[in-house]
Amino acid sequence: MHPPPSDAAARRAAKPLVCYEVEQLPPNNLSLYRQARSGASKVDEILVPPRDGACFEVAAGRFFRIVSVDGPQVGDLNLWNAKDLSERFFSGKTRQLHATHVSTGDRLWSTLPGLRPLATIIEDSLDWYGWDEDGAGVHDVIGTRCDPYTNCLLKSVEYHHCCHSNLTRALAAATGLPLEQAETHVHDVMNVFMCTGFTRDTQQYFMKASPVRPGDFIEVFAEIDLLGALSTCPGGDCGSSHSDDKTPCYPLKVEIYEPAAGALQAWRSPARSAYSRSHGVRD
Ligand SMILES: [Zn+2]
Numbered sequence: 001m002h003p004p005p006s007d008a009a010a011r012r013a014a015k016p017l018v019c020y021e022v023e024q025l026p027p028n029n030l031s032l033y034r035q036a037r038s039g040a041s042k043v044d045e046i047l048v049p050p051r052d053g054a055c056f057e058v059a060a061g062r063f064f065r066i067v068s069v070d071g072p073q074v075g076d077l078n079l080w081n082a083k084d085l086s087e088r089f090f091s092g093k094t095r096q097l098h099a100t101h102v103s104t105g106d107r108l109w110s111t112l113p114g115l116r117p118l119a120t121i122i123e124d125s126l127d128w129y130g131w132d133e134d135g136a137g138v139h140d141v142i143g144t145r146c147d148p149y150t151n152c153l154l155k156s157v158e159y160h161h162c163c164h165s166n167l168t169r170a171l172a173a174a175t176g177l178p179l180e181q182a183e184t185h186v187h188d189v190m191n192v193f194m195c196t197g198f199t200r201d202t203q204q205y206f207m208k209a210s211p212v213r214p215g216d217f218i219e220v221f222a223e224i225d226l227l228g229a230l231s232t233c234p235g236g237d238c239g240s241s242h243s244d245d246k247t248p249c250y251p252l253k254v255e256i257y258e259p260a261a262g263a264l265q266a267w268r269s270p271a272r273s274a275y276s277r278s279h280g281v282r283d
Helices: 008-012 030-038 091-097 148-155 163-175 181-187
Strands: 041-048 055-057 063-068 077-083 084-088 108-109 117-124 135-140 190-198 205-208 217-222 225-231 252-260
Touching: 030 117, 030 217, 041 055, 041 225, 055 063, 055 163, 055 252, 063 117, 063 190, 077 117, 077 163, 091 108, 148 163, 163 181, 163 225, 225 252
Parallel strands: none
Antiparallel strands: 041 252, 055 225, 063 217, 063 252, 077 084, 077 190, 077 225, 108 117, 117 217, 135 190, 190 205
16 A cells, blocks of 8 residues: 555545535426325326336326335336437436435436436435435435346356346336347436445445335336336345345335326426537537
């Protein structure tokens, strides 16, 4: 290890600066969405079996609620523009614009060059959790998803029910794409109900048993026409192991709600980013 310079303490004392001020974002319309939600009715329901995945469609202006049923279970969520799979959830930018863990009022942003809200979180029954003494919170956008490649690398075994594979199978089934093509659209997830953080001493990503219990839910407003995919992680509540069949796992339910006619009359889907895409090459 290199010796610290004589001014190491002064260099370390530089003040942290939040990169993006959330106040600079366009307002999140939360009160309008909640008002629309109060008169909404359920139009569809999907049950994702344990250690599996399923897709669901949510038209712009509708809501989807992910509900814990039967037992504590973590879900890995992917979101796409239903009309263009190349525009999808951008966990990295969502993390930078909001935080490592998301909750009510936060938006789930799309990849460049779209960079617009795909969805807005309108309610989260686990918002009481906040940050615990380990520095962990719920619903992270820092983990990627459990996958068979990492599992193979670390354990030299083939396991086919990792979230990556569950999402891949679900997307292939929903779109008719060949498995290999569907896989390329699977992306870094929002870890619904998962309780995670970074260890204080080594800064390693850790998980602990999720505080989610049956009846808990997170609900989201669809800002554009969405195709979603949800995997019930083979880690169950992610309190012990993952990427195997040892842990108890439970289903997750996705409910779709439609507001009453006229409830969102003045509302419009957000447009893609207005940036010219010239990148300094064209005027
Ligand atoms: Zn998983």
